Amino acid sequence: MATAAPGPGSRSRLLPLALSSFLLLLLLLLIAPGAAAQPWQSCGNTDNYSANSTYQSNLASLAKALPANASRSATLFAEGSAGALPDAVYALALCRGDINATACGACVTTAFQDAQQLCAYNKDAAVFYDACYLRFSNKDFIASATNNGDAIVLMNSQNVSPPVRAFDAAVAVLLNATADYAAANSSRRFATGEEGFDATDPTIYGLTQCTPNMSPAECRTCLRSIISDMPQYLSGRRGGRIIGMRCNFRYDLYSFFSGGPSLRLPAPSAPAPAPSPAQVNVTPTVTPTGRSRNRTGIVIAIVLPIVAGVLAITMVCLCFLWRRRPARDQTSSYSVNQSEIESIDSLLLDISMLRAATDNFAESNRLGEGGFGTVYKGVLPDNQEIAVKRLSQSSGQGIQELKNELVLVAKLQHKNLVRLVGVCLQEYEKLLVYEYMPNKSIDTILFDSEKSKELDWGKRVKIIDGIARGLQYLHEDSQLKIIHRDLKASNVLLNSDYTPKISDFGLARLFGGDQSREVTNRVVGTYGYMSPEYAMRGHYSIKSDVFSFGVLILEILTGRSSSGSFNIEQSVDLLSLVWEHWTMGTIVEIMDPSLRGKAPAEQMLKNVHIGLLCVQDNPVDRPKMSTVNIMLSSGTMPLQSPLKPAFFIPKSGYYSTVHSESYPIASRSVDNGKPGAISPNEVSITELEPR
Known part of the structure; x- marks a missing residue:
């Protein structure tokens, strides 16, 4: 398909967009360590x-x-x-x-x-x-002055080259040395260090820390305890950490801390068997304050002017090319194609307009707040009501997720998908403007005992049908083929007549052609809604969204949250509770009290049946959304018997959890043998990018 070359007006807008994109990217690179990382x-x-x-x-x-x-x-x-x-x-x-x-x-x-x-x-x-x-x-x-077993283990999925025992011994020496320094020589109970190793892995970097209110002896005891667990969980790993409430350590093969190290240890003279970390006794070589040559500072002093010069030359060349070659396709900092730039350009809004619309983001206009930022209600000059999503500077939703949401939502047109009104990228602000949904999200009504009475049987059926049609459009009818990956009650909004609209595509993954299944290194989403194959192995497909939809059906019918606790001694999650009553023939007993006696029992059973089919353990056994829509609308289509749903959320009050920095693995304990809940936001390696 031919694309018309942009006119002068378009070029004048493209350059500010590229500059603002560049500045935003630079800002994200300069944010304090870890501030924008997902937790x-x-x-x-x-x-x-x-x-x-x-x-x-x-x-x-x-x-x-x-x-x-x-x-x-x-x-x-x-x-x-x-x-x-x-x-x-x-x-x-x-x-x-x-x-x-x-x-x-x-x-x-x-x-x-x-x-x-x-x-x-x-x-x-x-x-x-x-x-x-x-x-x-x-x-x-x-x-308590101890971790009390509340600790998590994070590991790099890559292994070091042999000899592994020599590497483990070197790590133990470094961590014990920094632990001694943190306990005895630092008011913050904090120390960093580096140690030479070999030609393959020339330097190992380490960090130890305790809460500053601990005595030196308490700090050293706490660190010694978690360092002694290193061989069991982190042996041969290129990097890893154990984080407890009172003390923590980390090591890696790159410098991950700011400034120079507190300690510099020489390389070991020869590989040796790994000693027990609790028995390591070393005398660290401490570089005197004021005399150390900060290698990081030297590198920065050399590299920073070069990088600045390259960036300056790049921007000059970019401006020159924009002026001299207008007919050629240009690429902004978002690395999107010409049609995508033009679609975003047409949505650009001025920040002064949005400040006026929200009364300068007044607290009285605040609709809600989440991990990515705050949402405000506003009114545009044409009296159109809007919801302004103001992404925080420390938000985990950065340029890539913002790019996803802009490109995807701007192209998606369906009555059951929220409509993007515009975007603003001025004055270091990242603002997304959506149509205003007066009834907010489903969870604000459904899980409130009083407000839930507003949702009679007709409204609930309308919501279920609307979500199903919206998902079918994303999976099968849209040219883009979208997997949402974070479908949940709080991401389904209701307009004035309770028409549901799926929102928040920041976590969506764009598919092309016949591609229907993928493996990701970055598991993101919300437990209770995540399919077992995605939560445990990173495998996701359109059937992952079908699982989330099945959970939503059961929540809408029962009025219970999938993360709630209903019977501590027996069922502790929604799926097992529903299955228990389904097998006993008492499913009506767990329907929302406001529906009992006011909704057709046969239709309620049918919807529960469909919900259970959607949450089958094997993705192959789950129906496609087009089939689900046929099931919902047909009164004669036979339904196969559901199998027992998947259960994968561990029942434990402990934090002793092991995570891989490549993919989540089974939960293990640090010191008490009890499993812990696996974090869905544990990984931050694979970038999500439309393709």
């Missing part, structure tokens, strides 16, 4: 709190106080409690010892936001970033 999270299996409860109020108080306390503290650490039993909240936040106070405060603030989103209404939650970590709980864990 690893662990959600404890405790009682949930409710909205507007005393527990939530106490948690909000700590969410306001701890970031300020941590950033003001010279040790970048804060802990505290709020309220009285049974609504008391205890929290602890620790920032990495080499970041600044501003970055620390921002990281802890984001941690509170992400914890409440990723572990929604859970009284016990923890999130871990490169720059900081946070835990809050209704249990007084801050009274």
Whole structure:
């Protein structure tokens, strides 16, 4: 298909777009370490709190106080409690010892936001970033000076070259040396170090840290305990870390910390059998303060001017080519093709217009807040109501996810998909503007005992049918072939007449041709809705969305959240609860109370039947969305008997979890043998890019 060359007006808009894209990308590269990384999270299996409860109020108080306390503290650490039993909240936040106070405060603030989103209404939650970590709980864990088994293990999936035992021994020496230095010589109980190894892996870098309120002896004991677990979980790995609430360590084959190392150890003279980390006794060579030659600083001093010069020359050439060769296809910093640039260009909105529409993002116009930022209601000059998604500077949704959402949503046209009104990329802001949905998302109504009464049987059927049609369009009818990958109740919005619209395509993956199945190194989404093959092995397909849709059907019919706890002694998740009643023939008993006696029992059973078919363990056994729509609309189509649904969420209150930095693996304990919840946001290697 021929594409017309852009006219002068188009070129004048393309250059600012490229410049703004370049500046945004540069800004993301300069953000403090770990600030924009997706967190690893662990959600404890405790009682949930409710909205507007005393527990939530106490948690909000700590969410306001701890970031300020941590950033003001010279040790970048804060802990505290709020309220009285049974609504008391205890929290602890620790920032990495080499970041600044501003970055620390921002990281802890984001941690509170992400914890409440990723572990929604859970009284016990923890999130871990490169720059900081946070835990809050209704249990007084801050009274202990040990990790109490609450630790996670993160590992690099790649192995080092032989000899493995020599490498493990070198890592143990480095970690024990930095542990001694952190415990005895640092007010922040923090130390970094480097050690020469061999020609293949010339340098090993290490980091150890304790909470600063620990004594030197307590710190060293805590670090010695987790370092002793290294051979069991991290032997031969090119990088790894164990993070506990009171102490943590990390090692890798590249410099991942800021500034020069606290310690420099010489290379071992010869490979030796790996000693027990608890028995290693070394005398580290400490470089005197003021005399060390900071190799990182030298490299930066040499490379930075070169990079700046190259960037300057590149921008000059780009401007020259734009002016002299207008008829040739151009490429912006987003690396999208010409038609994609033009579609985005037509959606560009001025920031002054959006400030006026939202009353300068007034708190009174705030609709909600999530891990990616805050959403505000606004009114454009033509009286069109809008929802403005203001992505935070520390948001995990960066240029790539923003590019996904822009390119995909701008091209998708269906009454059951949310419509993108425009975008703004000015003044370091990243703003996405959508049509306003007055009834917000399904979860705000469905899981509220009073509001759920608004959803009679007719409205619920309309919502189920609309979501199914929207998914069929994404999977089969759209030219782009989209897998959403994060379909859940909070990502389905309702307009004034309760028509459902699927939203938030930042995690979607674009498929072309007949491609229908893929493997990713980056598992993203929400547990309770994720299919077992995707959560455990990174395998995703259109059948992954079908699984999420099946969970949604069961939530809509029962009024229960897939992450809720219903019977602590028996069923602890929605799928097992529904299956239990289905096999006993008592399925009506778990339907939403507002539907009992007011909805046709035969239709309710049919919808539950379809929901169970969608959550089958084997993806092959799940129907396509076009088949689901036929099932929903037909009164005569026979339905096959469902098999037992997949169950894959471990039942444990412990954080002792092992993650791979290539793909999630089965949960293992650090020291007590009890499994933990696997984080869906554990990996950040594979970039999501339309193709």
